[in-house]
Amino acid sequence: MEGYKRFLFFLVTSLLLGFLSVLFSLVWVFHWREGLSWDGGAAEFNWHPVLIITGFIFIQGIAIIVYRLPWTWKCSKLLMKCIHAGLHLTALVLAVVSLVAVFDFHNAKNIPNMYSLHSWIGLTVVILFALQLVLGFSVYLLPFAPDSLRAALMPIHVYSGLLIFGTVIATALLGITEKLIFALKTPSYSTSPPEAIFVNTLGVFILVFGALVIWMTTQPAWKRPQSQSVKALHPNGGSPDVTEESSTATGYSNTDKSDVEMNSEAAARKRNLKLDEAGQRSTM
Amino acid sequence: MEGYKRFLFFLVTSLLLGFLSVLFSLVWVFHWREGLSWDGGAAEFNWHPVLIITGFIFIQGIAIIVYRLPWTWKCSKLLMKCIHAGLHLTALVLAVVSLVAVFDFHNAKNIPNMYSLHSWIGLTVVILFALQLVLGFSVYLLPFAPDSLRAALMPIHVYSGLLIFGTVIATALLGITEKLIFALKTPSYSTSPPEAIFVNTLGVFILVFGALVIWMTTQPAWKRPQSQSVKALHPNGGSPDVTEESSTATGYSNTDKSDVEMNSEAAARKRNLKLDEAGQRSTM
Numbered sequence: 001m002e003g004y005k006r007f008l009f010f011l012v013t014s015l016l017l018g019f020l021s022v023l024f025s026l027v028w029v030f031h032w033r034e035g036l037s038w039d040g041g042a043a044e045f046n047w048h049p050v051l052i053i054t055g056f057i058f059i060q061g062i063a064i065i066v067y068r069l070p071w072t073w074k075c076s077k078l079l080m081k082c083i084h085a086g087l088h089l090t091a092l093v094l095a096v097v098s099l100v101a102v103f104d105f106h107n108a109k110n111i112p113n114m115y116s117l118h119s120w121i122g123l124t125v126v127i128l129f130a131l132q133l134v135l136g137f138s139v140y141l142l143p144f145a146p147d148s149l150r151a152a153l154m155p156i157h158v159y160s161g162l163l164i165f166g167t168v169i170a171t172a173l174l175g176i177t178e179k180l181i182f183a184l185k186t187p188s189y190s191t192s193p194p195e196a197i198f199v200n201t202l203g204v205f206i207l208v209f210g211a212l213v214i215w216m217t218t219q220p221a222w223k224r225p226q227s228q229s230v231k232a233l234h235p236n237g238g239s240p241d242v243t244e245e246s247s248t249a250t251g252y253s254n255t256d257k258s259d260v261e262m263n264s265e266a267a268a269r270k271r272n273l274k275l276d277e278a279g280q281r282s283t284m
Numbered sequence: 285m286e287g288y289k290r291f292l293f294f295l296v297t298s299l300l301l302g303f304l305s306v307l308f309s310l311v312w313v314f315h316w317r318e319g320l321s322w323d324g325g326a327a328e329f330n331w332h333p334v335l336i337i338t339g340f341i342f343i344q345g346i347a348i349i350v351y352r353l354p355w356t357w358k359c360s361k362l363l364m365k366c367i368h369a370g371l372h373l374t375a376l377v378l379a380v381v382s383l384v385a386v387f388d389f390h391n392a393k394n395i396p397n398m399y400s401l402h403s404w405i406g407l408t409v410v411i412l413f414a415l416q417l418v419l420g421f422s423v424y425l426l427p428f429a430p431d432s433l434r435a436a437l438m439p440i441h442v443y444s445g446l447l448i449f450g451t452v453i454a455t456a457l458l459g460i461t462e463k464l465i466f467a468l469k470t471p472s473y474s475t476s477p478p479e480a481i482f483v484n485t486l487g488v489f490i491l492v493f494g495a496l497v498i499w500m501t502t503q504p505a506w507k508r509p510q511s512q513s514v515k516a517l518h519p520n521g522g523s524p525d526v527t528e529e530s531s532t533a534t535g536y537s538n539t540d541k542s543d544v545e546m547n548s549e550a551a552a553r554k555r556n557l558k559l560d561e562a563g564q565r566s567t568m
Contacts, residue, residue, distance in 0.1 A: 112474045115475070117457060117461050120487075121457070159502065166454075173457075173458055177458050180401070181462065181466075182465075189399060190400075191399070199401075200400070203401040203405070204404065214447070
């Protein structure tokens, strides 16, 4: 892998920030707030930030970069797809539980639901995330979609995945802001008590975590290379699924569309030539 | 241009959303708030959302996609760089004036500065934006930087530009949330009065505007093509500045580094071959 040490630096830094974000969310709710429970009170609400940060941010971030880890490149593409989908499914489940917690809390306290910009964008992004997961599963894990469809949808799959991830982070920052304004009264948020500084810092950690994940994902040199010898364990038992890899790799719809028609040995040679000629790895 | 109609659809939709966002910000401050003035009161604060949305979001968005407009492809690269830099400079000036307005308002009303997550991220992103502008001007407009440096920095320039743009949008959403919570008391934000619905909608417009701009910018098929016949009017009067174009185009650091050493006719032929072979246009 080109720039392996730089990749490791980014990976370790992002994992550290992600881990610190989860830790900070727990310290926040246990040290300054009411802890965690499921009783319709503030401690039930607290599941919302903890589960969003753990599942919808940290686990989703790992799910996004999992193909980039060089020590997984010897694993089959199917296994990696299952891990990618499984981590996203875990993120979705935690996000849904966190939504239940906040609706439950609002209803118990007679607080209106869905009035804030945070709630508008947040619910929309959870629905879009679920649609993205269903679409991704149907097209890339089930054996029915033709290669042409897989290739055509890949740039959209990648873009919408990163857009959803970025929007989740923005929504989390909105939630942090709301909670600090509502919860900090004496002393107020504007007097910068320790809790405000601590949770603002959590917000910065989340933002930088997201920036690092997106940087790693869009670096062409760090893309999982196309398998030359390992036949991908495609669910339909067919040809190596280079189509998806190349489409993910290049993001070039022209190339994608022509590539899907090339499954012969000659096509493989042509592909190798292209890679050699252009020094082409992968991008988004 | 491949997919010209689709590009036009995205362009018109994004411009419409950007224009509507500016319009909504004006309707907000004139219809529901205190209008605009420069007297240390709430009407001075109101310059903050209006100038941020006009300059730091709408104008910055246009500055980002200006290279993609196909009817500018016959213009020299230098002219387009000047437009790109000029629009960004305009955005920065408006952002700085908007910061002065909000600090002035806070000081007049004895409201603390820099306590919220919005202010932390917002000030940081204005500073990063200014640094990005100075660095971009020094490297890509002044005639001193060697081609190798220009090519090496281009992926970082593009990524950090889009990261800053995305962060500005997230910060604007934080500001909208803060302002609605603070300003809406009777009736409160949580009762969803018309102003809350209107300004939440403004937030959604801003978010979708940003998503469309980033989509257009990362579509390889919509990249400004490399000039084959038109000599770029490079400030140092030298060779065509294909280096920057190809580095922007491919995002492949390997390719970038080798490309900077190729200025001969043979290199141009090799480049054309690569483009033909790989169907390669451009990505981030």
